[in-house]
Amino acid sequence: MFEKIFQSLDVTSLLIIAIFFLFLEYRPPWWYRNNDCKKGVKLIPGPLALPGLGTTWIFFFGGFSFNRLHLYYENMYKRYGPVMKEEYWCNIPVINLFEKREIVKVLKAGGKYPLRPPVEAVAHYRRSRPDRYASIGLVNEQGEAWYDLRSTLTPALTSPKTITSFLPEAQQIADDWCNLLKLSRDKNGRVSNLNYIADRLGLELTCALVLGRRMGFLLPGAETETGEKLAEAVRQHFLGTRDTYFGFPFWKLFPTPAYKTLIKSEASIYELALELINSANESTKESAVFQSVIQAEIDEREKIAAIIDFISAGIHTMKNSLLFLLHLIGQDLQIQKKIIEDSTKSYSKACVTETFRLLPTANALGRILEEEMELGGYRLSAGTVVVCHFGIACRDERNFPDASKFKPERWLDDDKVQTATNSLFLLTPFGAGRRICPGKRFIEHILPLLLESTVNSFEIQAEEELELQFEFLVTPKGQMPMVFKDRV
Numbered sequence: 001m002f003e004k005i006f007q008s009l010d011v012t013s014l015l016i017i018a019i020f021f022l023f024l025e026y027r028p029p030w031w032y033r034n035n036d037c038k039k040g041v042k043l044i045p046g047p048l049a050l051p052g053l054g055t056t057w058i059f060f061f062g063g064f065s066f067n068r069l070h071l072y073y074e075n076m077y078k079r080y081g082p083v084m085k086e087e088y089w090c091n092i093p094v095i096n097l098f099e100k101r102e103i104v105k106v107l108k109a110g111g112k113y114p115l116r117p118p119v120e121a122v123a124h125y126r127r128s129r130p131d132r133y134a135s136i137g138l139v140n141e142q143g144e145a146w147y148d149l150r151s152t153l154t155p156a157l158t159s160p161k162t163i164t165s166f167l168p169e170a171q172q173i174a175d176d177w178c179n180l181l182k183l184s185r186d187k188n189g190r191v192s193n194l195n196y197i198a199d200r201l202g203l204e205l206t207c208a209l210v211l212g213r214r215m216g217f218l219l220p221g222a223e224t225e226t227g228e229k230l231a232e233a234v235r236q237h238f239l240g241t242r243d244t245y246f247g248f249p250f251w252k253l254f255p256t257p258a259y260k261t262l263i264k265s266e267a268s269i270y271e272l273a274l275e276l277i278n279s280a281n282e283s284t285k286e287s288a289v290f291q292s293v294i295q296a297e298i299d300e301r302e303k304i305a306a307i308i309d310f311i312s313a314g315i316h317t318m319k320n321s322l323l324f325l326l327h328l329i330g331q332d333l334q335i336q337k338k339i340i341e342d343s344t345k346s347y348s349k350a351c352v353t354e355t356f357r358l359l360p361t362a363n364a365l366g367r368i369l370e371e372e373m374e375l376g377g378y379r380l381s382a383g384t385v386v387v388c389h390f391g392i393a394c395r396d397e398r399n400f401p402d403a404s405k406f407k408p409e410r411w412l413d414d415d416k417v418q419t420a421t422n423s424l425f426l427l428t429p430f431g432a433g434r435r436i437c438p439g440k441r442f443i444e445h446i447l448p449l450l451l452e453s454t455v456n457s458f459e460i461q462a463e464e465e466l467e468l469q470f471e472f473l474v475t476p477k478g479q480m481p482m483v484f485k486d487r488v
């Protein structure tokens with residue numbers, strides 16, 4: 001009897017392995033033609049790659065976890081140098097670039113339709129739901145399909161007019177944020193749940209911009225179910241994205257826990273966004289961003305997907321960036337004094353730029369090479385996936401003197417033109433080229449405004465060390481308590 005079980009187990013395991021390799025198109029290295037580019041990739045240093053598993057074993061046996069992926073890449077840079085090769089499952093090579101020369105070369109070369117590696121699990125899910133999605137969406141589409149969505153859906157979001165007309169509303173939101181901070185303090189001025197409160201700010205700002213309406217997420221006691229569900233769904237979406245992106249792609253065969261998390265959160269965001277869209281009121285109808293999407297001559301399903309993508313892309317990126325900003329300026333009262341004294345607002349803008357240099361929430365950019373390219377002495381063929389770790393390069397002393405120090409002055413002093421020129425295609429917290437983040441202009445106006453309002457109201461003290469974790473974005477760990485004392 002046991003023999004039979006073992007025999008059938010053997011057949012089953014063999015079948016699973018065969019399906020795995022066939023389905024995922026695994027080919028052993030000898031399968032490929034041994035041309036120069038393939039040789040180039042082969043020569044690039046990196047951790048040991050096993051057949052099928054590539055270098056992913058390192059996350060299971062090598063002491064690294066997805067939560068600490070930002071530290072993993074710092075370690076890889078130290079160990080293997082400026083160009084390092086990983087192999088994902090099925091031995092798909094991914095080339096990591098850590099230094100300025102290579103990063104600038106890749107990002108400068110972006111063509112008319114820059115290719116960013118898609119989040120395959122999201123694409124897979126959206127394809128399986130034609131009742132909800134007409135395409136895999138702006139964030140994941142490629143080529144002409146991406147270009148059509150981009151040119152139809154984003155002009156209002158990127159327009160200076162939209163941002164200017166949004167500023168009075170943004171100021172009201174900043175005032176509500178300061179009021180909520182005031183009410184959330186203990187007797188020593190400590191806000192112990194800052195991360196949570198900042199979530200509500202990210203939601204309020206993104207919804208105000210995208211849906212054109214105040215949701216009231218910042219009103220005291222307004223912990224609405226919709227707000228909390230939406231913030232949590234977006235967080236789960238990033239986690240599911242991270243785990244399906246970097247983990248084994250068994251989700252292609254059956255729904256793994258990571259895939260289930262991803263699709264559950266995608267479905268929640270969809271339903272919540274639909275609820276918000278359907279309850280649009282008169283003020284919403286005046287919103288430039290919302291109107292441009294709703295009136296676009298595209299499939300109705302694309303419009304909902306676009307709203308979802310804007311909301312998901314905005315909430316956490318903005319929240320994390322604001323928290324990093326408050327943490328950095330919260331360590332130096334002199335910097336806060338300068339923000340208050342500077343009537344031109346240049347100093348607060350410099351603080352924001354410097355925060356993006358030291359702590360970018362999206363710390364690396366993925367691209368698929370459109371043409372053969374020489375990088376760090378290796379010749380890579382078109383179609384190779386490369387990841388530009390600009391966050392690491394921006395903390396390199398050769399690119400920014402006193403690189404580990406928070407020095408907003410570097411963007412203002414006599415060398416500012418030189419600093420800005422040197423950082424072109426290097427300091428890229430919003431990406432680069434035609435695929436650049438369409439929310440960039442909005443964020444560049446909103447963060448200084450939020451910073452000024454907060455610093456004018458409070459003396460900020462960051463008492464605890466900042467701990468980071470990787471949730472597909474670099475994110476502060478825990479609640480990040482800080483002290484906010486009234487300014488007198």
Ligand code: HEM
Pocket residue numbers: 116138139140150206209210309310311313314315317318321361362365366428429430431432433434435436437438439440442443
């Ligand atoms: C601090 C806030 C933000 C940061 C750091 C950020 C960062 C990024 C980055 C790095 C990319 C990839 C760009 C590339 O590959 O070149 C991106 C893409 C994108 N972002 Fe943002 N983002 C932020 C806020 C927003 C907001 C507020 C929205 C919308 C309301 C938004 C919508 C998008 C969309 C739709 C894309 C995909 C664009 C495309 O592929 O064409 N982002 N963002």
